[in-house]
């Protein structure tokens with residue numbers, strides 16, 4: 001289950017209900033998928049064939065269709081990022097700069113981990129959302145954020161889009177951003 005770290009105060013928020021409450025207060029959608037539905041050979045697996053990626057999408061078809069009905073997504077896919085990903089360093093550099101999108105950024109973690117760093121409302125400042133398998137998060141549209149890997153440096157996630165070509169990153173310069 002996800003954990004939160006507030007960068008300005010180093011405060012951590014743990015426990016499903018606390019995390020959910022905090023994220024809801026920031027208008028960040030936070031839900032869970034039951035990863036045990038995945039067949040064992042697809043759990044914790046990072047080098048996936050196209051067939052295996054489709055098997056992941058089929059496993060969570062009900063969850064995906066539910067999101068489509070509620071939020072109007074039109075396409076979805078599975079992304080993997082590991083040390084074996086070509087240009088991983090370049091990709092991460094690109095991911096690790098603060099930006100916004102005109103649509104929300106929704107990810108369901110299937111294997112591995114990831115962190116969204118999000119600019120909170122008011123005095124909250126930036127906070128990290130550390131994600132593990134089964135965590136689903138949606139960063140609201142026009143909210144400054146970025147994504148990076150955790151120490152294990154690998155993740156498999158399902159992404160959903162309203163418009164793939166409308167999902168463009170707009171750089172967001174922010175002198176108040178606190179790196180560590």
Ligand SMILES: [Fe+2]
Nearest residue numbers: 101105145146
């Ligand atoms: Fe983004």
